[in-house]
Amino acid sequence: MLLQTITLQVDMEDRWLWNLESSHVFYVRSAYNLLTSQPQAGTPVDTKLFWHKDIPLKVVIFVWHLFRNRLATRDNLLRRGVINNDSQLRVGGCGSLQTTSHLFSHCSIFGMVWHFIDRWLGIFAVAPHCVEDRFSQFSFLGGGSKVWQSFMHMIWFASLWEIWKERNNKIFNGKECSILQLVDKTKSLSFLWLKAKFVSFPFNYHSWWLGPFTMLGIC
Numbered sequence: 445m446l447l448q449t450i451t452l453q454v455d456m457e458d459r460w461l462w463n464l465e466s467s468h469v470f471y472v473r474s475a476y477n478l479l480t481s482q483p484q485a486g487t488p489v490d491t492k493l494f495w496h497k498d499i500p501l502k503v504v505i506f507v508w509h510l511f512r513n514r515l516a517t518r519d520n521l522l523r524r525g526v527i528n529n530d531s532q533l534r535v536g537g538c539g540s541l542q543t544t545s546h547l548f549s550h551c552s553i554f555g556m557v558w559h560f561i562d563r564w565l566g567i568f569a570v571a572p573h574c575v576e577d578r579f580s581q582f583s584f585l586g587g588g589s590k591v592w593q594s595f596m597h598m599i600w601f602a603s604l605w606e607i608w609k610e611r612n613n614k615i616f617n618g619k620e621c622s623i624l625q626l627v628d629k630t631k632s633l634s635f636l637w638l639k640a641k642f643v644s645f646p647f648n649y650h651s652w653w654l655g656p657f658t659m660l661g662i663c
Contacts, residue, residue, distance in 0.1 A: 498641045518542035554607045560627040602634040
């Protein structure tokens with residue numbers, strides 16, 4: 445559609461023009477400035493998918509609050525006047541301001557959970573920028589089947605829930621586990637939800653732990 449108003453002139457020679465530079469020569473600098481000046485917007489998410497009947501209600505409500513930025517993260521507590529700038533309530537190791545996006549996506553500690561979850565699932569793609577995009581990615585993995593989508597949502601919910609519990613345990617109880625232990629907790633919790641959904645599920649936890657896609661016949 446953008447080309448419908450273009451009239452080609454056979455007597456003119458084609459040439460490249462980069463309009464972000466007065467010289468019309470491409471520079472990485474101007475491309476970078478253009479990209480970083482754009483407002484960041486996550487992929488629209490169908491919030492009806494949150495109300496997953498096979499996920500405990502408290503976890504569903506937690507995610508509902510997460511997507512509305514209502515969790516008691518440091519930045520929200522500061523904004524509400526619950527804590528002050530001198531408070532030592534932090535993510536628990538990375539030293540950055542605790543926002544929802546940082547905690548569940550970019551934190552150098554908790555963000556590593558997704559790296560190992562991706563390896564477990566056999567995902568080889570660019571990591572989504574925000575929680576909403578991660579949810580969309582999980583929604584489409586394994587094809588369009590609602591059954592596979594349900595499995596992937598279980599893993600996504602379990603990952604967020606375990607990250608949040610570990611964050612709270614680290615801050616309020618002074619206890620912590622390794623990232624690999626946190627990933628194992630996510631695998632275990634998602635498997636328990638799966639077994640609750642399918643009582644006669646023929647596979648064991650070891651098969652699930654090795655790779656859910658292979659076990660479920662997606663790969």
